[in-house]
Amino acid sequence: MSSKTRNGRKLKLVVYGLLSVLCIPFVFPTWWMVTSSFKPTSEIFAYPPRLLPSEWHFGAYREVFRLQPFAQQYWNSLYIAAIVTVGTMVVASLAGYAFARIRFPGQNALFVVVLTGLLIPSEVTIVPLFQLFNRFGMIDTHWPLILVPIFGAPSVLATFIMRQFFVTLPKELEEAARVDGLGRFETFRRIALPLARPALGAVGIFTFLNSWNLFLEPVVYLSSKEKFTLPQALTQYVDAYGGPMWDVQLSAATLTALPVLVVFVIAQRQFVEGLAHTGLKG
Amino acid sequence: MRLSSKTADRLAGWLFIAPQLAGSAVFVFAPLCMVLWYSLHEWNVLADSFEFVGADNYQALLDDPSLPSVLRATGIFSVGLVVFNLSLALLLAVLLNQRLRGLAVYRTLFFSPVVVSLVAWTIVWGFLLQSNGGVNGLLQAVGIEGPNWLRTGPTAMVSVIAVQVFKNVGLNMVLFLAALQGVPGELYEAAQLDGASAWTRFRRITVPMISPTILLTSIITVVGSLQVFAQIAVLTQGGPGTSTTVLVYYLYQQAFQFHHFGYGSTLAILLFVIVLALTLVQWQLRRKWVVHEQ
Numbered sequence: 001m002s003s004k005t006r007n008g009r010k011l012k013l014v015v016y017g018l019l020s021v022l023c024i025p026f027v028f029p030t031w032w033m034v035t036s037s038f039k040p041t042s043e044i045f046a047y048p049p050r051l052l053p054s055e056w057h058f059g060a061y062r063e064v065f066r067l068q069p070f071a072q073q074y075w076n077s078l079y080i081a082a083i084v085t086v087g088t089m090v091v092a093s094l095a096g097y098a099f100a101r102i103r104f105p106g107q108n109a110l111f112v113v114v115l116t117g118l119l120i121p122s123e124v125t126i127v128p129l130f131q132l133f134n135r136f137g138m139i140d141t142h143w144p145l146i147l148v149p150i151f152g153a154p155s156v157l158a159t160f161i162m163r164q165f166f167v168t169l170p171k172e173l174e175e176a177a178r179v180d181g182l183g184r185f186e187t188f189r190r191i192a193l194p195l196a197r198p199a200l201g202a203v204g205i206f207t208f209l210n211s212w213n214l215f216l217e218p219v220v221y222l223s224s225k226e227k228f229t230l231p232q233a234l235t236q237y238v239d240a241y242g243g244p245m246w247d248v249q250l251s252a253a254t255l256t257a258l259p260v261l262v263v264f265v266i267a268q269r270q271f272v273e274g275l276a277h278t279g280l281k282g
Numbered sequence: 283m284r285l286s287s288k289t290a291d292r293l294a295g296w297l298f299i300a301p302q303l304a305g306s307a308v309f310v311f312a313p314l315c316m317v318l319w320y321s322l323h324e325w326n327v328l329a330d331s332f333e334f335v336g337a338d339n340y341q342a343l344l345d346d347p348s349l350p351s352v353l354r355a356t357g358i359f360s361v362g363l364v365v366f367n368l369s370l371a372l373l374l375a376v377l378l379n380q381r382l383r384g385l386a387v388y389r390t391l392f393f394s395p396v397v398v399s400l401v402a403w404t405i406v407w408g409f410l411l412q413s414n415g416g417v418n419g420l421l422q423a424v425g426i427e428g429p430n431w432l433r434t435g436p437t438a439m440v441s442v443i444a445v446q447v448f449k450n451v452g453l454n455m456v457l458f459l460a461a462l463q464g465v466p467g468e469l470y471e472a473a474q475l476d477g478a479s480a481w482t483r484f485r486r487i488t489v490p491m492i493s494p495t496i497l498l499t500s501i502i503t504v505v506g507s508l509q510v511f512a513q514i515a516v517l518t519q520g521g522p523g524t525s526t527t528v529l530v531y532y533l534y535q536q537a538f539q540f541h542h543f544g545y546g547s548t549l550a551i552l553l554f555v556i557v558l559a560l561t562l563v564q565w566q567l568r569r570k571w572v573v574h575e576q
Contacts, residue, residue: 049416097298113303119505150305235405244408257398
């Protein structure tokens with residue numbers, strides 16, 4: 001008995017110890033980003049490294065807004081991600097519901113067709129898409145960053161997740177509503193959709209993050225600074241020789257990363273569990 | 283009455299999927315056909331020339347002196363990423379699945395980089411990996427002289443892989459954790475009574491029971507690894523030399539820096555074929571070693 005508890009204590013120590021060491025590369029960068037952004041330039045590469053700034057400097061933050069229309073760029077990223085998130089949720093829940101619940105001719109074949117979109121990464125089609133948007137005068141506008149994610153390959157995974165979720169919902173509720181004379185759309189909107197909130201939340205979260213992280217597409221489509229999104233803007237803080245202005249980049253990175261991190265910490269239960277307990281479970 | 287409701291249902295079904303279907307047609311399938319068509323052309327945007335050349339671009343692809351190095355970099359990156367990512371994700375999930383207090387805090391910490399903006403995360407790591415940066419500062423504190431991570435061949439690749447793994451391993455970790463929690467405890471108890479060691483239990487019970495999740499995460503991770511762009515563009519610009527020039531980065535250079543749209547399209551077809559082949563192979567493997575399929 002006592003050897004068992006001793007073993008238990010040893011196991012506990014090993015688990016906590018391992019986890020504490022392993023989490024350094026996950027936590028330290030964020031810490032380093034935030035604290036370094038407040039350090040005076042002379043201290044940024046100081047040895048030995050300082051975990052906190054000797055005095056708190058806000059100069060780099062002023063530079064962030066002076067060198068680029070950063071507030072505008074922030075707004076660009078935010079409103080694009082918001083539209084893409086809502087749009088994807090609408091498109092994917094409609095299609096996911098139909099594939100899971102409604103019987104119509106060609107259903108299975110069409111589901112397979114849509115799913116093959118998963119095998120076509122957006123990098124494969126970027127040249128023709130560039131050409132398409134060029135023809136419609138949409139280069140250096142936000143349209144490509146909005147339309148492609150909502151309707152193109154990225155929303156296919158969302159549709160798949162929604163379908164997997166709707167399949168698991170008990171049919172009885174919807175059947176009762178239908179007997180009461182509710183039409184398909186009303187049944188979907190009033191009965192099925194509210195029940196699908198966990199899946200919808202997961203879809204919303206990863207859609208938002210994907211849009212927020214998008215890098216290749218803005219680099220390809222956008223050329224004027226006031227149109228840039230955040231990821232692209234972050235890389236533009238360079239000196240005359242093209243070398244990064246570290247303190248300014250880190251301040252801009254902090255402004256980009258921190259709000260989402262704070263939201264995550266507040267709502268982390270929904271975040272993590274929502275992602276784990278949807279169709280992704282396989 | 284019944285018939286009309288059936289018709290209404292059919293109509294509803296079509297209407298519900300219409301946006302997704304039309305979107306896929308316009309933004310996925312039509313461009314896929316176009317990219318195939320473009321790959322048969324010599325197309326220089328700057329010179330405004332568009333000329334049918336048949337399979338010339340594919341011949342050029344085979345003759346491209348950069349191709350072996352691009353494929354090697356892509357292969358090393360993908361294999362390194364998948365192996366490192368999945369094994370770390372599984373290790374973390376197993377550790378977090380213990381019945382101990384306070385593990386939810388660790389779960390949050392490991393997951394947190396997932397929500398940090400990708401380019402912000404990459405910039406911070408770029409900063410940390412400078413020759414006089416934080417990583418070498420920490421190493422120096424324990425008496426190790428660190429290399430110039432991003433400017434020497436092998437360490438540049440290792441760095442790019444590690445930065446990407448730390449960013450996203452939390453996702454796979456959470457999926458593994460959910461799968462582990464679904465494994466019935468009786469299985470372990472029975473095995474323990476039979477005297478099976480912890481390692482045997484892991485290999486003979488845990489791995490088979492969560493094999494569907496292993497398959498799913500490996501497909502997602504493999505496809506994701508082939509799409510890496512931002513990390514390369516920010517950290518190494520494909521260098522030093524061409525040691526981290528992976529396929530998507532090379533495609534971007536050819537199409538959007540050198541304006542060879544035709545050859546860029548040929549590279550896109552190559553990317554598509556690789557993704558398709560790898561997914562099919564994994565899907566076949568599923569029959570062999572994924573245990574319980576619904």
